[in-house]
Amino acid sequence: MIPPDMLSREGIDSFISLLKELDIKLVALTARNREEIRQLRDLARRYDEDVDIVVRLNISTKERSSLLKLLKARREVEVVAVECLTQSIARIAAKDSRVDLLYFPFKQRVSLGATEVRLRDDRATWGVELRFWDLVRCEKWILLQRIREAIALALSQGVPIVLTSGARDFLELRSPRDMAFILSLFDVNEEDAIKSIADNPFEIVKRNREKLSGSHVLPGVKVVGRDEGYEISTKVPGIESYQPRKIK
Amino acid sequence: MRSRRRYLVLRVISRGRLNEEDFKALRRLILERMLLLYGLRGLSYGVPRLLDTYPERGMAILACSNRTVSMIRAALASLEEFRGEKILPYVIKITGTYRRAFEVLRSYTPEDLRMSTQ
Numbered sequence: 001m002i003p004p005d006m007l008s009r010e011g012i013d014s015f016i017s018l019l020k021e022l023d024i025k026l027v028a029l030t031a032r033n034r035e036e037i038r039q040l041r042d043l044a045r046r047y048d049e050d051v052d053i054v055v056r057l058n059i060s061t062k063e064r065s066s067l068l069k070l071l072k073a074r075r076e077v078e079v080v081a082v083e084c085l086t087q088s089i090a091r092i093a094a095k096d097s098r099v100d101l102l103y104f105p106f107k108q109r110v111s112l113g114a115t116e117v118r119l120r121d122d123r124a125t126w127g128v129e130l131r132f133w134d135l136v137r138c139e140k141w142i143l144l145q146r147i148r149e150a151i152a153l154a155l156s157q158g159v160p161i162v163l164t165s166g167a168r169d170f171l172e173l174r175s176p177r178d179m180a181f182i183l184s185l186f187d188v189n190e191e192d193a194i195k196s197i198a199d200n201p202f203e204i205v206k207r208n209r210e211k212l213s214g215s216h217v218l219p220g221v222k223v224v225g226r227d228e229g230y231e232i233s234t235k236v237p238g239i240e241s242y243q244p245r246k247i248k
Numbered sequence: 249m250r251s252r253r254r255y256l257v258l259r260v261i262s263r264g265r266l267n268e269e270d271f272k273a274l275r276r277l278i279l280e281r282m283l284l285l286y287g288l289r290g291l292s293y294g295v296p297r298l299l300d301t302y303p304e305r306g307m308a309i310l311a312c313s314n315r316t317v318s319m320i321r322a323a324l325a326s327l328e329e330f331r332g333e334k335i336l337p338y339v340i341k342i343t344g345t346y347r348r349a350f351e352v353l354r355s356y357t358p359e360d361l362r363m364s365t366q
Binding site for chain 2: 018021022132136137169170171172173174175177178179181182184185190
């Protein structure tokens with residue numbers, strides 16, 4: 001996560017070199033409003049060949065109305081993250097399918113439990129974001145307990161964890177593999193730790209790119225072609241006797 | 249169970265150039281960080297040793313037990329500052345022999361990083 005104000009024209013090249021050096025394959029540039037989204041999208045398009053750059057919208061608000069207003073920009077960015085500053089914001093964001101990541105500032109006393117997640121069998125449409133520097137720079141020891149509880153709840157409920165650097169400076173970036181090992185302190189096994197830096201973030205971006213491409217209709221339904229006939233290769237049981245419901 | 253030795257080729261990016269003494273101090277810092285994160289139990293698996301440095305490129309070779317590799321990597325990533333300056337340490341390669349680690353150290357050509365953004 002790199003805030004846009006640090007990306008001067010001269011710094012871009014060294015930034016890209018550094019990402020390659022650290023073996024970072026995906027980087028999310030953070031925007032806080034629509035103007036920043038536009039600027040970062042231009043930038044991402046220019047440098048997309050070297051490293052996969054996505055634009056993410058960070059929503060940090062305590063008001064429901066401004067949360068819903070900012071969520072209207074969903075189709076302009078690849079990732080939408082909501083900072084859960086209050087319990088009600090956490091609950092609204094967790095129920096909204098436009099949200100990809102929930103970030104809990106552990107100082108705020110809002111935890112993942114506030115979202116009332118009861119997923120277990122169902123798959124979560126959003127993930128919990130953990131910022132590496134939050135874990136390392138934990139000012140109060142009591143916060144460590146909250147982080148541990150949030151991670152345990154997320155893992156038990158099948159909510160994907162996404163570990164980000166939360167960097168505000170080039171020198172705060174870290175190699176993803178090195179970062180993942182910090183999760184072992186919170187009893188996360190190596191497989192889940194690697195997923196949190198590789199599979200989970202890539203899956204979110206892949207899913208959203210598919211949605212933004214225009215072929216997405218519903219979860220599990222997408223347009224594969226237009227104005228052409230298709231042969232059904234596999235027989236769907238009961239398809240011949242299917243009668244559409246009459247709408248009264 | 250007998251632990252195997254691993255060699256970590258690491259690089260430290262900083263605004264100033266590091267010398268050999270700095271790398272020794274950095275090793276001490278890694279140990280302190282390991283103690284903070286993993287306690288005495290973590291350190292009991294073995295402490296890393298500084299074998300070789302290449303200050304011109306900000307690179308060094310650390311030898312450690314295979315059980316402590318993940319701890320060292322976590323400790324290394326969590327290092328934020330060194331002598332009041334921000335640093336970016338990272339592991340380039342982990343090898344099973346010193347010879348291979350030295351080859352990596354000698355042949356590695358890092359991307360030209362111009363840290364002139366601030």
